Structures are given as structure tokens and as C-alpha cells.
Amino acid sequence: MQLFKTTSLISALLLAGLSHAAELRVLTHSSFAVAKPLLAQFEQQNGVKLNIIKAGDAGEMVNKLILTRANPIADVVYGIDNTMMGKAAAAGVLLPEPAERKPGQPQLPGATSIDYGYVTLNYDKAWFAKKQLPLPKTLDDLTRPAYKDLLVVENPATSSPGLAFLLSTISAMGETKAMAFWAKLRDNGVKVSKGWTEAYYTDFSRNGGARPIVVSYATSPAAEVFYSKEKLSTSPTANLLLPGAVFQQVEGAALVKGGQQAALARKFIAFLRSDAVQKDIPTSMWMYPVQPGIALDPVFQHAEKPAAHSTPDQQQIAANSAGWVGKWTRIVLKSGQ
């Protein structure tokens, strides 16, 4: 009897605890991977239950946010980046916050920046060594016969690295020249894949494909070493940092307009910028932390950090990206048939 009383008391308390704990709905892209103990710690310290909701890649996530703006499905969103920010802002789905500005940190106007990285070309070292082909030195080299059928890119209409790469070429060359460049690339046999996974795991020669150059991230060579059984001493891939082929992607978090728990949502954003999470981000999501002075895992020595990049500003992206993607699709996909 005593036992029964105790257990029922405990379960009542537990139930009460559960129902009273506030709930914070966090919308993220599918690559979200902050360590579980860190999330549990946040829940404990703030008496909140985190509801992480994954909504596909960054593009899909923003579209789902826009579709449900009348009845928001989340209180705070993480993973929105500078390619999508303008679209989200124009649709009015975010609550603009005065961001904490620290000089030298990549910014994401309209949201709070959390991490950043670079979309660029990776190449298969073994392939180039075996063929004894010199590496291309400029983007235009990729349109020469020597480099025919060597490149795979992601479709900018369905992939955020694909869009980022297109944007960097436009930023570097201007729209007209960039589109002419893409037409030449098409004639030189560029392969277009649906998304990063398809490009990297079925087309890239490192993973059984036929193409030794792929649009990926500047941290990918480090990840190749990190996720290798025999702990490689050098990466099988490396960055090909051609001028005009590096895009700086800044990811951030923001409050969702019409969401609840604004105070907790702000705390969560601050938590994402805390030292513990910032230290976890590099090897869990393969992005660089925005906070200065965070020591990186030694594996990052295998990833050459780009010194320069060509990235259009957010307003430019917001105003033109749909038109650019439409033009690109007509030139590369539709007229190629």
C-alpha cells in the first residue's frame, strides 16, 4: 500500500512537472546536430521542454515557415542562412531583433548569426594525381576541353549549396558574364544533381562516381578525415578555392512571428551562441562558430579556410535569386535538351 502511495505520488508529480514545463518549438533544417547533453542541460536550466522539429533542408524549411505563417508551427527557427533570409524577411515570417553586433563576426541582418562556412569546390586528390592533370586555376579553365565532364554541381533550384555556388559566380562576374559562363560549362558537360547527397555520394569520383570535382563545403576535407575508420593522416579531398567559386554562408536563428515563449526563444538563441554550443558546432555541423576565440578541433587543419569569397549581399540575393535561378534553369537544364 505504502509502495502504491509512493509511486502514485511520484507519477503525479512527474505528470505535473511535465505538463507545467513550458515547451519551446524549435524549427531547424535536417542537418541540425547539437549534442544531446547540451540540449538537456538547457532544458534543465530553464525548466523547458525543447521540441526540435526538422523540416528538410534550409530552402524547404523556409518555405514551410512561409506556408504556415497564419498559424506558426514553431517559436524559434535555427538554420536560416543568407541565401534564404531575404525571402523569409519579405514574407514577414520572422520577428526582426536588434542583433548583438560584434565587429569581425559574420552577420545575418534580420537574425542572429550562429555559425558560418564556405561553399566551394572540392576535388579528388587521387584522381588528379593518377591522371597527372594540373588543377584548374580559374573558373574559365573548367570550360576548357581538358576539363570536360569533370564537374558536378547541385541544382540551385533544389539545393542550398547549389544556389550558393551559382550566387558566387554571379557575384564575381556579374549576371551577364556568369550566365555566359554557365552556358559554356553546360557545353563542356557539367553534371547537375538534385542535391548535395546525390552529387557527393553518386557522382563524385571519391565515392564511386565519375566526376573528380564537386560543389561542396570548405570543411568537407576535414570531415573526410574525421569520419574515417583508419583515421587518415591526410584528407583524400581538398578545396579548390578558385576566384569566384567561394560563397560565404552565414547561418542564424530568429524568433518566428506569431510564435509563443519569446523570452525562452531569446534564451535559446543566446544558448546557441554560448561557448559550449559554439565549441560543439564545428565537428557536429561542420560550420565555423561566429564567436571569436573558440578553439577548433585539430582535424580542421585538413580544411583550408578561404581567405576571400564572393558573396552578394542579402538584399541583392532576396531581390534577384528567383530570377537568377529561373535563367540558370533555362540555360543549363532546359536548353541543354
Next chain:
Amino acid sequence: MSERGRRAGLALLPLAFLLLMSILPLLRLLQEGQGAVSADLFTDPYLQWRVLWSLLQAAASSVAALLIGLPVAWCLARYRFPGRSLSLRLLMLPFVMPTLVAAMGVLALFGPQGLLGVNLQDTPWLLLYGNLFFNLPLVIRAACEGLAQLPASRIAAARTLGATPWRVFWRVEWPAVRPWLLSALCLVFLYCFSGFGLALLLGGQRYATVEVEIYQLVSYELKLADAGALALLMLLVTGAIATLYAWLERRLAAPLKVDPVLPRRPQGMEWLQLAAALAMLLLFAGLPLLAVLWRALQALAVSGFSLLHDEEVLLALGNSARFSAMAVLLAALLGWLHALAARGSLWLRALAFLPFVVSPVCVAFGLLLLYPQWSASLPLLLASYALLAYPFVARSLAGALDSLPRHWPQAARSLGASPLRVFARVEWPLLRPAFRRGLAFAAATALGEFAVTLFLSRPEWLTLTTLIYQRLGRPGADNAASAMLLACLLMLLALLAFLIIEWPSAAERPLRKES
């Protein structure tokens, strides 16, 4: 309270379910699009090619499945050989394979650096081969059923009258098997035409289908009106075919046969025929599965089992099993009710196809618009699984109910058996194999349904399918290897579900009426 009233009562739950989970979401999506269809939507040559290609690949797959399936089925039905009943049972294995596993298997065979040394990527053959992998078994099974319905005496009579085996085939067997084939071909066309996962994974940029285009329009471009218009166009075609199928299927309702043709030992050249038939079966239905196994073993040889020692894998395994079990229970309930209600009603029967013919992409986004507050809740996720899984139960049972001899229960009743006893002793034993088969398909659908990846997800709901995508979303050899191992695990899980549910006891006849 007439028969009609009873039927309406039974139909209430499944119809309400279809309304809430399929029709209303589609309408909601159309409403959101506000009819603002792009002026050049249907004149755009790019899109015209998509529509044309969708039709073409579905038609080509159906024809190929017929040409390959019929001879194979004839050999399986007429020749007795060691392992025959095993082959007949394993025949349905491809059909229960998750789309992702099948696509990985096809790519492992015919991708760049595939095991067979032929690269079919960026050609239409990859998708056609994938279509055949899934659909050839359907045609073979239907033809076997049709051939089994033919009385041995009729063939014997034709032979006695001096007809050659070839003539017997054309004049006696072909007319009997034709309606069965036609109904199976309707199904094949339907699956290939409205296919999403396979076309997305194998079609590449050029050979993707309309459904992939719809996905792109909704998910990335937010052109809901255009997507809705395309979805309605698709629905027009698929709806017509589904109705035709339901009509054909009802006509096929046949009483239990009396003297089926017994398979005999092949002689001389006939062994060659049989070997060729089995080789075709292996080529189209077996190789992709063996390729997945081979690649997984390779991954295992390099990395060992340590890749699977991981709390995420355990979580995913548990969730996959749990979600499938729950979805199967729900599908069983809805399937029974729908099948009972559809007895004798053509339109209810055709409606069981609704979840297959309404664009899954539109439904996924429609549900998000319709029930935003529940969009990340487990009940809605399970309901989506059940939506895609229950038609298998309903269809399988509806077929079995049709071929139930009506006078047997009557006889039992007049001998004094209570209705419950009639059900338990007469109807249930006759329906059980079809019910089991329906459940096997439902379980496999729930385990590996591709369209479910369109829904919102929670880290704690990690399933094997989502985990494979997660691993393939990062660079590194370990991630690629563990994705292969997980695909193999998913294949084994589907096999297990198939064996538990479908493996009939010795007392049950192996071949019962099925799509």
C-alpha cells in the same frame, strides 16, 4: 437497416479518414494556390516533356513487364522443380522493399562504377530497370493466378483434339489469363506513372517524372497553383486507370477452382526454358537486393560492426519497428472496414486507390496547411503511414471476399452455426491468407515509405530511412559505409516482416488471389 445501410455504416470510418487525410489536404493546397496558374505552364516544352516522359516510362515499363513476366509466369506455373514453392513465395519480396533500398541496390549495380561495370546513370534505363524490379513480380503473380484458374480438363481436351502446346497457349490459356494480366498492368502503369521516390532517386535531372516536378514546385518554388494544376492532371489519368482496375478486378472474382493444372517435371529443352525464366527473375527481381547485401558486406569488412554500435541506430531500429507496428494495426482496421463496405460497390473499390493516386507531395504540404498545430505530432505521422499502407489491406481483402463462395456460409448457418462461428470456422480461414498478404505489404510500406520523408520530423522519431539520409548528408567514408549497412538492415527488417506475416502454415494454399 438494409444491406445498403450496413455498408454505409462500415464505410463511414475509412471514408472520413480519406476525406481528412487525402481530399481536404489537396483542396487546401489548391485553395492556397488561389488558382494563379502560370500562363505558360502547359505550353512549356520542358514540362510537356515531363508529362510525356511520365506516360512513356509507365507504358514502357508495363509492356516490358508483360513481355518478360508472362513467359516467366508460364514456366513457374507449369513446371515442377526443386525450390518452386520457395520461388513463388519470394517473388513478392521486391514489392515489399523500401524505395530507398531498391534505389541504392540499382545504383550499386548500374551506377558509375557499378558492380556490373555498365554505367546507366543519366539514361532512361536506370528508372525502367527500377520500375521492373518493383513491378515484374506483380505481373508474374497475376499471370500465375490466371493460369491456375484454368481447369486441367480444358487443356487436356485441346491436347486430345490435336492442338500443339503453342496453339493451346494461344487459344485456351491466353484468353483465360488476359483479364488477369490486364488488371496487373493497370496497377503497374499506376505505380510507375505516379511514382515519386524511385523517379526522384533514379531519374536524374532529365528522366524525372511529373511527380518530381510537383515536388520541386511545392517544396522549393512555392508555386502551389502550378503544382496543384499538375496534380489534378495526374489525378485525371490515374483516377481513370484506378477505376478501370477496380472494374476488371471485380469481374475476376472467381469461385474456388476444382481441378487446377498440376505442374509437371520439365523434359529436355524445357529445362532450358525454365533456366531462362529463372535467370530473368534473378536479373530483374533478385540482383538489386544481392547488390545491397554485397555492398553492406564490403562495408562490414572494412569497418566491422562498430558502425552499428550507436545509440542512434538503436533508436532508429526501435522507432521503425514501433511505427510500422502501429501503422499496420491502424491499416488493418481501416482495410477491413473498407473491404467489407466495398463488397459489390465499384466506386468504393476504386476509392481504395485514392492514397496511391493523389500526389503524395501535395498531400504532405496540404496536411501542413490544414493542421499546422498537429503537424509535428506523432498521431498525424502515424495516420500518414496508415494512409499509404491501408489500401494494400483493403485491396487484398476485397479480392478474397469476392471469391468467397456465398453458399458455404449459408450452408453453415442452416446447419445451426452462429454467425460468429460461421466467421471463425468458414470465412476467416478463407480470408486469412489474403489478409496476411495485405498486412505484409502494409508493414513494408510503413517501414520504408519514401513519401513520409516529406513530413516534418523530430530527432526522437528517427527511423532507419531518415537515419540513412542523415548519414548520407555528411562527407566521409564511415558515413557512406554505415548508410549501406543501414540499408541492408532495413532490407532484412522488411524481409522479417514479410516472413512473419506472409509465411503461411502448411495447411494454407500458397497461391491465393491477389492483385
